[in-house]
Amino acid sequence: MATSTSSATSSAPTAARTAAPSTAGAGTTRPRRRRGRATSRDHKLLPYLLLAPAVVMELLIHILPMLVGIWMSFVRLTKFFLANWSAAPWAGLGNYRLALDINSSIGAKLFQSFLVTIGFSVAAVVLSWGLGMAAAVALQQPFRGRGIVRTLFLVPYALPAYAGILTWNFMLQRDTGLINHVLADNLHLTGDRPFWLLGNNAFTSLVVVAVWRLWPFAFLTIMAGLQSVPTELYEAASVDGAGNLRSWRSITLPSLRPVNIVLVLVLFLWTFSDFNTPYVLFGTAQPPAGDLVSFHIYNASFLTWNFGIGAAMSVLLLLFLMVLTAAYLVVTNRRSSRA
């Protein structure tokens, strides 16, 4: 790997050097040169210089921490080495072995959390996309007050995440929450007040809150996509006697295909690595039914100050999402090229 990158970087200057003579004439005829040695190479360098700050910042803010994280996953970075990272002993694949060992409690818990996350992501993506689509189609036709409804629909997405989720946390409390007040006290639908943030209901609460936060984004994206569908198509379809459902299936969906491919992918990646929702909703409680994988990794690292294992889990998560994304794009592209 190292050799390939070095050859790539060394080939760039040679290319520049071989290309230099062809433009050398331009440099020499320039009047009033300040510096005698200003050659065309400056022109060659300029784009790189302009790019440099962005590249440096990208390296510093994205790439480097990621590499540090990958390095962390191969060492036993526990509390004893927090003040002096470099002294942490090499663990090789030890952290990965522990994280992937389904028979150990740590691996078993991670796997369980992984399954919960898949269930959560699928539910949240399907519901968010469905609601977003329904709302966008409903607002396709102009009517009085459409702007107000649109704005209202976007409120959850515009609210700061913490404020919104914290409000849900209040509403979902067993004794003092609005939800139980309505369900149990006013409507008498439930005999005993259910817990919404503990036990198996935690999963439902998590999905509801995540969908509430996400569906406006789906709505916004689909609404933007619908702008580009020509109205003539719908008119022609209705002349041919197609109903609303038929024209949605035959016109709206195919036209939105490129939008939907990206939208579903983004929704999935966001929900799968969702940390804010469980963190704010559950606080220090960690109900197994709502134990999403990012939250799980955070707890695994910070609970016992064992950052090696946390980093290993993070790398595994990254690999999983990368493979899944690549597979998804290959499949969808193949299908769209066939279509």
Place this chain on the structure above:
Amino acid sequence: MTRRAFLAAASTCVLALGVAACSSSGGSTTSAGGATGADATLTYWASNQGTSLDNDKQVLTPVLDAFTKQTGVKVNLEVIGWNDLQTRIQTAITSGSGPDVLNIGNTWASSLQATGAFLPYDSAAMTAIGGPDKFVKAALDTGGMAGQDPTSVPLYGLAYGLYYNKAMFTAAGLQPPTTWEEMVTAAKKLTVPAKQEYGFSLAAGSYTENVHFAFINGSQNGGAWFDAAGKPTFTSDANVQGVLRYLDLMQTDKVVNPSNAQYDNGTKSVNDFAAGKVAMILNQNNADSSIVSNGMKSDAYGVVPFPSPSGGQKIATFIAGINLSVMKSTKNKDAALSFVKFMTSPETQKTLDKPFSALPVLQGETPVFTDNAEEAKTFQDIYATMSKPLPLVAAEDQFESTVGKAMNALFAKVATGGTVSATDVKTALQDAQDQVTAATGG
């Protein structure tokens, strides 16, 4: 800021913190007077001891001003809530830039000592803060692992007591309990679920409270959580039965409102107690200020030691409290030590023990946190004769977080209608032990 400076700052931040965010409040302010300590500035992280973060600030500010007047050293105060304190300390240790002086939960002392980020109070430093003999020995023993220079010294002493509502006990014709069995009988008598009245309120969703009672109940059964070599022994029968006994207050005795499984801090049960919804709570003596600020008069409640089952060991509390540490990274070591000396001086202690409801950590001092002489004596007795220190091992904080979280989950299971057997408790404790073993490289 030049670009180079900006990049340098950014790169140090990234290098130092890796994935964590750059914190703007963490850095200690450096100043010219590092060597002498005069006109230096210290950053001090205080833990939340009073009724709120603001209340802490109000109480501490005049005290810190007095210190500045005495020494010329300015103190930047930041009060940090309990839910964030451990993470903040961790970040400070990882980045190597934190406060100069900070409060820690004394039970973390050995764990934080193991990180090597705190200044050991060797004989010179100990002399600078007034010598080891001024402290109550049991309190000073919490400062770190045995046989090493402590990295923290006691600041506030705390102990658990069983608070009971006098009027409710009198109305039901009950005496304050002296054994576990009497306590459960009394609690059952005072529980009327239809009226939303319960015998007990527990912070069953707070991992710190839960682990304290895992330790105390296990110890009453003669259990130990670590062996002599510092290896975890969570799953011994004594510990399992102790944890189960505590869970059974909600599960089989049904004297605790299941809602308590969502009580993630002690304040909520104190509120219930002050409002007369529950007859008993288990709390450290700093609950006094919260109870009174919630409108309950201090003569309306009594305190007895947390009782053990008949035939069990008479352990009612661990040696709880807050210790004071100095970060190794401080640029103002002398100023920091003189600040520690000031905070642990008899005058400052007297000033702070009352608003923070703390027990004295200095030799020969009498408690001033309550006007109720009987209560003061009860707490002093509990602290001195019925206490056992939490394990002084490097993995102590991991024991707290893993066992505490396991108990949160067990309480949640009970509250949502499940049953928890001894086997379930053992499995949960085994999981916790596996995590601790993995994290300590054992």
